[in-house]
Amino acid sequence: MSPTLRQRVDTRLRADLGVVPTSFERLPGGHSGLTYRARTDAGSYVVKAVPEGSKPIGRHDMLRQAHIISTLAKTSVPVPRIVAVDRDEPAWFAMEFVAGESLEPVLDDPEVQPHTAAARMRRAAQVLPELHALDPVDIPESGSPLTPADELARWARTLGAVPPALVEGGQRLLTLLERRIPEPMTPTLVHGDYRLGNIISVGNEPVALIDWEIWSAGDPRVELGWFLVFADGDNFPGVGRQVPGLPSAQELVDLYRAGGPALTDLTWFDALGRLKMAAIMGHNLRRHREGRHEDPDQEKLPATIHRLIETGTALLAG
Structure with a gap:
C-alpha cells in the first residue's frame, strides 16, 4: 500500500470508526484493483482501491462496487458491510472482514471435504435466485442489460485475441453458438462471476458474496x-480434481428453479460457460508465453482448454 493511500485509510478509519489501524497487508488476487487487509485494534477490514495510475472505470470502478454492495445490504443476498467510502481519486472503500472459506472445490487448495463441497454448492444454487429476483431497473448504475448475443460477442472478442493453436476447435464452438442464440429473458441483476470461489462460507452456509x-x-x-x-x-483435467458426491447439473438447476417454470436453452448457456472459461484460460496462457505474466502453472492449461471446447461442442453438435 502506498504511503499516501495508507495515510488516507488510516485517517478515515480513525475518524469514522474510532479504530486504530495497526497493519496493512496485500491480499492475494487483486486483478481488478488493489485489495488489502487492514488490521486494527478493534478487528480487521478489507480495503479495495483503484491502482495508482489506473482510471476508475470497468473493473477498477471502486465506487460502483461499493454502490452495489451497499444496495444489496438491504436484501437477503449475503454481502459484507461497507464501513467507509472515499470518493477522492484514487477512490477506495472499506468493508468488514468476513471470516470463512471461499474455495472452489474442484480447483482450489486446500481441498474441501466432499460432503461440505456438495452442501455449499447446493446452498449456492438456492441463493442465486435471490440475487436474480432483484430488478436492475431499481439500480441506476446497472447500465443497459446484456443479452445472450451481447455476452457471446464479448467472449468472441476474447477468444479472437488468443492464437488459434491455444484454443483449437474454439472457432467451431463459437460458430455453433452463433447459429442458435436464444432470445433474452427479462433482465435481472447478475454478479458476473458467481461460483463458490467468490462466496465466503462458514461451514455449509454462505455468509458473503464477494x-x-x-x-x-x-x-x-x-x-x-x-x-x-x-x-x-x-x-479441468490437469488443473482440477474430482470431488465425489457433488450435485449434478440437473439437481443444481432444480434447486435454482425451486419448482418454478422451466428454463429454456440451458444447454446453450452451459456451452457458453465452457467457451468463456476456455477463452479466459487461453488468454492467460498467451500472456504467460509472451512473458507478460510469467506463471509456469499456466502450462497445465492446454488439456483443460481442450476439454472445455470439446464438451461444449458436443453439447451443441447433436
Whole structure:
C-alpha cells in the first residue's frame, strides 16, 4: 500500500470508526484493483482501491462496487458491510472482514471435504435466485442489460485475441453458438462471476458474496451456465480434481428453479460457460508465453482448454 493511500485509510478509519489501524497487508488476487487487509485494534477490514495510475472505470470502478454492495445490504443476498467510502481519486472503500472459506472445490487448495463441497454448492444454487429476483431497473448504475448475443460477442472478442493453436476447435464452438442464440429473458441483476470461489462460507452456509467487479443487468441463464462449469472436476483435467458426491447439473438447476417454470436453452448457456472459461484460460496462457505474466502453472492449461471446447461442442453438435 502506498504511503499516501495508507495515510488516507488510516485517517478515515480513525475518524469514522474510532479504530486504530495497526497493519496493512496485500491480499492475494487483486486483478481488478488493489485489495488489502487492514488490521486494527478493534478487528480487521478489507480495503479495495483503484491502482495508482489506473482510471476508475470497468473493473477498477471502486465506487460502483461499493454502490452495489451497499444496495444489496438491504436484501437477503449475503454481502459484507461497507464501513467507509472515499470518493477522492484514487477512490477506495472499506468493508468488514468476513471470516470463512471461499474455495472452489474442484480447483482450489486446500481441498474441501466432499460432503461440505456438495452442501455449499447446493446452498449456492438456492441463493442465486435471490440475487436474480432483484430488478436492475431499481439500480441506476446497472447500465443497459446484456443479452445472450451481447455476452457471446464479448467472449468472441476474447477468444479472437488468443492464437488459434491455444484454443483449437474454439472457432467451431463459437460458430455453433452463433447459429442458435436464444432470445433474452427479462433482465435481472447478475454478479458476473458467481461460483463458490467468490462466496465466503462458514461451514455449509454462505455468509458473503464477494468480488463485484463485473456486476450488471443481464440474462440470468448466463450466470447459471457459468456456475455449472465448476460443478464437475472432469472439466479441468490437469488443473482440477474430482470431488465425489457433488450435485449434478440437473439437481443444481432444480434447486435454482425451486419448482418454478422451466428454463429454456440451458444447454446453450452451459456451452457458453465452457467457451468463456476456455477463452479466459487461453488468454492467460498467451500472456504467460509472451512473458507478460510469467506463471509456469499456466502450462497445465492446454488439456483443460481442450476439454472445455470439446464438451461444449458436443453439447451443441447433436
